[in-house]
Amino acid sequence: MSGMNDSFDAARVASILARVAKRRPRIHCLTNTVAQNVTANMLLAFGAVPSMASHPEEVAAVAAGAGAILVNLGTLSPEGERAIPKLLAIARERDIPLVLDPVFVELSPLRLRLAEEVLKQPGVIVRGNAAEMAALDAVMQSAGGVLRVTTGRIDRIEGGERVLSVAHGHEWMARVTGLGCASSALVAACRAVEPDAAIAAAAALTAYGIAGEIAAERAAGPGSFAMHLIDALAGLDEAALRARMGSAA
Amino acid sequence: MSGMNDSFDAARVASILARVAKRRPRIHCLTNTVAQNVTANMLLAFGAVPSMASHPEEVAAVAAGAGAILVNLGTLSPEGERAIPKLLAIARERDIPLVLDPVFVELSPLRLRLAEEVLKQPGVIVRGNAAEMAALDAVMQSAGGVLRVTTGRIDRIEGGERVLSVAHGHEWMARVTGLGCASSALVAACRAVEPDAAIAAAAALTAYGIAGEIAAERAAGPGSFAMHLIDALAGLDEAALRARMGSAA
Amino acid sequence: MSGMNDSFDAARVASILARVAKRRPRIHCLTNTVAQNVTANMLLAFGAVPSMASHPEEVAAVAAGAGAILVNLGTLSPEGERAIPKLLAIARERDIPLVLDPVFVELSPLRLRLAEEVLKQPGVIVRGNAAEMAALDAVMQSAGGVLRVTTGRIDRIEGGERVLSVAHGHEWMARVTGLGCASSALVAACRAVEPDAAIAAAAALTAYGIAGEIAAERAAGPGSFAMHLIDALAGLDEAALRARMGSAA
Numbered sequence: 045m046s047g048m049n050d051s052f053d054a055a056r057v058a059s060i061l062a063r064v065a066k067r068r069p070r071i072h073c074l075t076n077t078v079a080q081n082v083t084a085n086m087l088l089a090f091g092a093v094p095s096m097a098s099h100p101e102e103v104a105a106v107a108a109g110a111g112a113i114l115v116n117l118g119t120l121s122p123e124g125e126r127a128i129p130k131l132l133a134i135a136r137e138r139d140i141p142l143v144l145d146p147v148f149v150e151l152s153p154l155r156l157r158l159a160e161e162v163l164k165q166p167g168v169i170v171r172g173n174a175a176e177m178a179a180l181d182a183v184m185q186s187a188g189g190v191l192r193v194t195t196g197r198i199d200r201i202e203g204g205e206r207v208l209s210v211a212h213g214h215e216w217m218a219r220v221t222g223l224g225c226a227s228s229a230l231v232a233a234c235r236a237v238e239p240d241a242a243i244a245a246a247a248a249l250t251a252y253g254i255a256g257e258i259a260a261e262r263a264a265g266p267g268s269f270a271m272h273l274i275d276a277l278a279g280l281d282e283a284a285l286r287a288r289m290g291s292a293a
Numbered sequence: 294m295s296g297m298n299d300s301f302d303a304a305r306v307a308s309i310l311a312r313v314a315k316r317r318p319r320i321h322c323l324t325n326t327v328a329q330n331v332t333a334n335m336l337l338a339f340g341a342v343p344s345m346a347s348h349p350e351e352v353a354a355v356a357a358g359a360g361a362i363l364v365n366l367g368t369l370s371p372e373g374e375r376a377i378p379k380l381l382a383i384a385r386e387r388d389i390p391l392v393l394d395p396v397f398v399e400l401s402p403l404r405l406r407l408a409e410e411v412l413k414q415p416g417v418i419v420r421g422n423a424a425e426m427a428a429l430d431a432v433m434q435s436a437g438g439v440l441r442v443t444t445g446r447i448d449r450i451e452g453g454e455r456v457l458s459v460a461h462g463h464e465w466m467a468r469v470t471g472l473g474c475a476s477s478a479l480v481a482a483c484r485a486v487e488p489d490a491a492i493a494a495a496a497a498l499t500a501y502g503i504a505g506e507i508a509a510e511r512a513a514g515p516g517s518f519a520m521h522l523i524d525a526l527a528g529l530d531e532a533a534l535r536a537r538m539g540s541a542a
Numbered sequence: 543m544s545g546m547n548d549s550f551d552a553a554r555v556a557s558i559l560a561r562v563a564k565r566r567p568r569i570h571c572l573t574n575t576v577a578q579n580v581t582a583n584m585l586l587a588f589g590a591v592p593s594m595a596s597h598p599e600e601v602a603a604v605a606a607g608a609g610a611i612l613v614n615l616g617t618l619s620p621e622g623e624r625a626i627p628k629l630l631a632i633a634r635e636r637d638i639p640l641v642l643d644p645v646f647v648e649l650s651p652l653r654l655r656l657a658e659e660v661l662k663q664p665g666v667i668v669r670g671n672a673a674e675m676a677a678l679d680a681v682m683q684s685a686g687g688v689l690r691v692t693t694g695r696i697d698r699i700e701g702g703e704r705v706l707s708v709a710h711g712h713e714w715m716a717r718v719t720g721l722g723c724a725s726s727a728l729v730a731a732c733r734a735v736e737p738d739a740a741i742a743a744a745a746a747l748t749a750y751g752i753a754g755e756i757a758a759e760r761a762a763g764p765g766s767f768a769m770h771l772i773d774a775l776a777g778l779d780e781a782a783l784r785a786r787m788g789s790a791a
Contacts, residue, residue, distance in 0.1 A: 278515050
């Protein structure tokens with residue numbers, strides 16, 4: 045983590061994680077069917093509670109009590125598409141923070157159109173890889189107050205004047221399906237308990253990246269890595285954060 | 294296990310598990326997309342065969358040969374909704390036992406309405422957590438011959454005059470997504486080979502809970518726990534059941 | 543592997559796997575929601591890239607750049623059904639190889655009708671178990687140039703005059719959900735880089751079967767087997783292939 049104006053250290057990350065574990069915010073995820081299971085398990089390992097209704101007739105009722113809402117555009121169905129405006133309306137009405145994950149938006153005009161729809165909401169956090177963020181660049185420019193979270197070898201968090209970076213993780217995180225999608229849900233979980241969106245995103249990605257480093261030391265390949273990542277995330281404490289974040293924080 | 298009028302011991306559980314492994318009943322699961330994979334793997338570990346068609350045009354044909362049908366209301370789609378009356382009709386026509394899992398019914402008027410629809414069928418087994426069962430209480434009261442299976446630290450099985458309880462399992466079972474949903478499928482698998490619904494439910498939850506205890510001893514966190522749970526369930530034998538059920542049976 | 547007219551040995555399998563790892567073909571999978579996650583992880587372990595859009599409005603755009611397309615008929619939704627003709631059209635237009643996985647086709651008249659639709663395309667690879675292949679026999683007879691891949695204890699690959707067989711794998715591969723579906727995706731990945739469809743299928747099933755043998759030596763049951771299978775597939779090299787394929791190749 046660098047480029048921070050304010051203090052961002054292991055204690056701060058640990059305090060956000062502790063708030064998640066204590067308040068157990070429900071995170072409503074309209075997300076792709078490939079990543080649903082691992083996303084739910086990462087949220088549970090974090091101490092949050094996942095809900096994943098997508099039926100247009102019930103999605104607003106289920107999301108109404110959530111601490112944050114994630115809209116992920118992967119494997120979207122026509123009915124999931126119809127659920128999006130209902131999620132946006134309830135988010136607006138109840139002032140629920142919104143995270144957008146524009147999976148493969150560079151391949152699909154439909155997803156680009158839906159991302160534009162989501163970005164009419166003010167203050168959205170967008171989490172994607174470099175290709176996805178590039179495809180959305182113009183849309184994010186014209187939207188108001190977007191926090192851009194671009195993940196990769198080094199994660200970049202950009203909002204207004206502030207730029208943060210997180211340099212944790214392991215290459216296997218790109219070899220297991222849904223781990224990027226799950227990171228967006230963890231950002232949402234931290235945002236549910238932390239009003240500063242950039243700090244929330246940085247805390248989530250720092251914790252996730254460090255859990256990835258721990259998991260990689262225990263794993264023999266991407267299959268066992270996924271399991272150890274959940275274990276490491278569930279067992280993460282301030283001592284482990286401090287040991288890995290070092291004095292660079 | 295306590296409060297049983299008739300003998301319920303390791304031999305009885307083992308005999309039901311042996312029947313599942315021998316007859317390999319197919320369990321048709323209309324279930325949520327988050328839990329489908331782990332539900333299918335638990336059924337396979339049990340020796341049963343999962344099928345999960347949900348298309349309204351084929352669901353009755355696929356479910357027609359099943360030994361039991363599970364209706365789980367999580368992440369229901371409009372087409373899954375249209376599949377429910379077709380499953381109820383084939384269950385009635387072929388006299389196939391029916392298990393209802395009312396996931397998050399307390400959050401969704403749509404799910405409450407669909408649960409009411411399912412409970413018009415006589416003799417349904419309902420498996421849920423305390424909040425879900427409370428939300429369905431009135432509906433179950435007015436329905437005929439419901440077997441209530443409330444899972445938690447102590448599972449309670451209530452039907453007519455009889456109350457059974459199962460005190461096995463591990464707290465990590467609530468930290469992995471879909472494990473509650475999977476337990477409903479295992480109840481369905483035991484019901485497919487055992488006409489006494491309360492005994493079938495008690496056998497499934499006893500086996501599952503004991504597999505959970507074994508898995509917890511081998512696991513380092515909820516991620517590895519899920520994997521060890523499948524292994525433990527697949528390897529469960531009468532000796533392990535006897536050792537854990539003790540003389541309290 | 544036997545009955546080959548041309549040389550099929552560890553070097554040939556390794557060269558196809560190396561091409562997959564180098565070119566990283568994207569494999570577009572219209573596949574069932576139970577198997578999506580494990581299918582994506584197997585493709586990633588192989589070095590390929592999965593995409594899984596199913597929305598009729600975007601499926602052609604997303605599949606257009608794929609190296610191969612898989613159509614799997616499990617848990618098909620009405621909208622997935624509407625996506626099939628769009629996938630067939632883009633496959634024809636761009637000359638993208640097509641693999642069909644007719645899950646449980648013997649149970650569903652709808653799936654039989656859709657399989658017939660797919661088999662109007664020339665040169666389709668069909669991968670199924672014995673019951674599925676038997677149910678499709680007449681349809682495949684009248685279709686042109688089908689490559690039949692029947693998996694089981696011994697896999698059989700039949701196209702025109704040529705019959706190949708692969709005798710690798712482990713019985714646990716039938717005890718984990720989605721592993722058959724995933725094998726179809728691996729066949730598609732090899733076909734994306736190898737024009738000889740029979741050789742592509744044999745290479746995929748040989749690699750997968752050998753990874754299964756390695757995984758079985760490390761696993762304690764079907765749960766841990768699934769994880770070790772991904773690790774073994776990701777770590778497979780020519781030395782391991784040569785050691786297991788022996789001189790029988």
